[in-house]
Amino acid sequence: MADSLLPAEFADLEPYAADWCLATETERYGKRLATSMQDIQAFYDAVVSRAEAAIAHCDRFPLDAMPEDALNLLHLLYSMINVSFCVEAWGQQRVPDTGAAMLDCLIEPVP
Amino acid sequence: MARWPKPAEGSWTEHYPEIGTGLISFEDSVSPEFYELEREAIFRRAWLNVGRVEQLPRKGSYFTKEVRVARTSVVVVRDGGGGVRAFFNVCRHRGNKLVWDEFPGEETSGFCRQFTCKYHGWRYGLDGALNFVQQEGEFFDLDKEDFGLVPVHCEVWAGFIFVNLAREPEQSLHDFLGPMVTALDGYPFDKMTEWYVFRADNRSNWKIFADAFQEYYHVPALHPQQVPIEVRTPGSGFECAHFQLDGPHRVVSTGGARRWTLPPEYMYPIERATRSGLVGPWESPEIGEPPPGLNPGRIDPWGIDNFQIFPNLEILIYRGWYLLYRYWPTSHNTHHFEAMLCFQPATTVQERVEHEVAAVVFKEFALQDAGMLTGTQTALESGVLDRFPLNDQEVLVRHFHKVVADWVADYQKNHAEV
Numbered sequence: 188m189a190d191s192l193l194p195a196e197f198a199d200l201e202p203y204a205a206d207w208c209l210a211t212e213t214e215r216y217g218k219r220l221a222t223s224m225q226d227i228q229a230f231y232d233a234v235v236s237r238a239e240a241a242i243a244h245c246d247r248f249p250l251d252a253m254p255e256d257a258l259n260l261l262h263l264l265y266s267m268i269n270v271s272f273c274v275e276a277w278g279q280q281r282v283p284d285t286g287a288a289m290l291d292c293l294i295e296p297v298p
Numbered sequence: 299m300a301r302w303p304k305p306a307e308g309s310w311t312e313h314y315p316e317i318g319t320g321l322i323s324f325e326d327s328v329s330p331e332f333y334e335l336e337r338e339a340i341f342r343r344a345w346l347n348v349g350r351v352e353q354l355p356r357k358g359s360y361f362t363k364e365v366r367v368a369r370t371s372v373v374v375v376r377d378g379g380g381g382v383r384a385f386f387n388v389c390r391h392r393g394n395k396l397v398w399d400e401f402p403g404e405e406t407s408g409f410c411r412q413f414t415c416k417y418h419g420w421r422y423g424l425d426g427a428l429n430f431v432q433q434e435g436e437f438f439d440l441d442k443e444d445f446g447l448v449p450v451h452c453e454v455w456a457g458f459i460f461v462n463l464a465r466e467p468e469q470s471l472h473d474f475l476g477p478m479v480t481a482l483d484g485y486p487f488d489k490m491t492e493w494y495v496f497r498a499d500n501r502s503n504w505k506i507f508a509d510a511f512q513e514y515y516h517v518p519a520l521h522p523q524q525v526p527i528e529v530r531t532p533g534s535g536f537e538c539a540h541f542q543l544d545g546p547h548r549v550v551s552t553g554g555a556r557r558w559t560l561p562p563e564y565m566y567p568i569e570r571a572t573r574s575g576l577v578g579p580w581e582s583p584e585i586g587e588p589p590p591g592l593n594p595g596r597i598d599p600w601g602i603d604n605f606q607i608f609p610n611l612e613i614l615i616y617r618g619w620y621l622l623y624r625y626w627p628t629s630h631n632t633h634h635f636e637a638m639l640c641f642q643p644a645t646t647v648q649e650r651v652e653h654e655v656a657a658v659v660f661k662e663f664a665l666q667d668a669g670m671l672t673g674t675q676t677a678l679e680s681g682v683l684d685r686f687p688l689n690d691q692e693v694l695v696r697h698f699h700k701v702v703a704d705w706v707a708d709y710q711k712n713h714a715e716v
């Protein structure tokens with residue numbers, strides 16, 4: 188296993204990589220529900236300020252031929268997007284008043 | 299406070315006098331008896347959208363659709379000539395379910411050269427013909443010609459595959475869809491092949507959930523977070539720009555300044571960082587001249603069109619992408635919900651991220667609707683109230699329940715005569 192999951196210039200995000208480089212919406216949403224708001228906030232803060240740089244980095248490669256580390260970075264971005272409303276709007280992991288509701292993602296684009 | 303002109307009659311509702319302005323009942327959404335009527339009167343009579351042609355990319359591609367409200371399963375297949383056909387998913391030998399994997403109640407899809415029954419191995423061609431019978435000589439006067447799969451009426455409009463479970467449909471698909479919907483002909487749905495598909499099993503009548511997606515009156519109260527708190531105006535309403543009815547179908551268009559043209563504080567940070575959000579990507583690749591059916595009220599600036607195609611299909615057309623919902627009843631107070639977000643395939647990571655943001659934000663707010671409607675259903679079922687007022691912004695809710703009632707009444711009338 189490589190020492191680092193992310194491209195070198197994103198070494199500052201490495202502490203979040205093992206937990207949040209998740210390939211599917213189902214994994215990301217599950218991780219969101221299972222993480223404390225304190226940890227979500229820290230993760231969000233760390234990644235959101237690097238979002239534009241991360242997109243620019245990934246966009247150096249064709250979508251269907253991204254190197255492993257760039258793909259991990261993209262999945263990390265997706266996770267940040269997934270938790271963004273927890274931080275920016277809801278103030279909690281779950282959408283308020285949706286105790287009984289679910290919405291499962293069956294098909295999604297890859298990557 | 300009216301920002302958009304209303305018809306000469308003074309309201310959208312009165313523009314269509316047949317739908318009335320009185321209180322309405324939601325008995326149609328809580329009654330098991332009414333649900334029994336809907337099975338025959340609606341779901342075995344209307345054209346039902348079961349999928350898109352992109353789900354059948356080549357000869358032998360197939361998918362199954364469980365239509366529980368009609369107590370049936372349909373297999374849809376791309377035949378040897380490249381056409382789309384549908385059959386009841388039942389083997390002619392002893393009635394086994396023909397196409398399924400692992401769980402007979404679950405939908406499946408795939409590719410095959412022929413359909414083989416799991417039970418005794420009878421085989422059917424992509425055209426439904428019975429091609430092989432194990433130990434055929436043991437049967438008595440069995441003519442394979444007479445034992446092909448039972449066809450289901452199947453027609454395609456704009457790449458949307460519809461089936462009709464009636465023995466003889468009362469109308470062709472084109473006539474059923476009518477001029478308002480078919481005026482969308484030519485819209486490049488076929489270019490929007492990057493899909494997110496979501497599903498949910500919701501604890502409400504199918505119409506109760508559809509109601510929440512055919513009016514925007516609820517947006518300020520249920521979804522105040524669609525506007526960041528710093529710029530939220532308490533007490534502000536939501537007014538749609540255009541409503542139109544055509545036969546059993548409906549459309550509502552929104553209008554007004556596009557979200558991303560507003561000052562930055564009207565967007566969430568994630569929206570500004572990714573140039574996407576509540577209403578999707580700020581920019582999508584050009585799709586050329588729109589068909590006349592798009593933005594039928596010629597609203598400027600136009601927001602989205604929300605087409606409600608009877609009985610259980612909804613297509614929301616955004617700028618360069620669309621969103622599709624289907625509501626499949628599973629009992630009088632439950633339904634299976636399907637949602638698809640369909641984008642033009644991303645060619646860059648930036649575009650992919652825009653789509654991802656749109657899908658994530660869609661889920662946040664759709665969950666808000668879904669979270670609430672179990673409450674609507676249980677409260678309606680308490681039977682405390684039986685008449686409810688609807689305002690002009692809820693004109694499509696009024697029309698929907700009227701059409702459902704009309705179809706049921708029509709069926710009962712014809713049935714009584716027979």
Ligand code: FES
Pocket residue numbers: 389390391392393394415416417418419420
């Ligand atoms: S039931 Fe299908 S082969 Fe017997």
Ligand SMILES: [Fe+2]
Pocket residue numbers: 510511516517520521663667
């Ligand atoms: Fe809603």
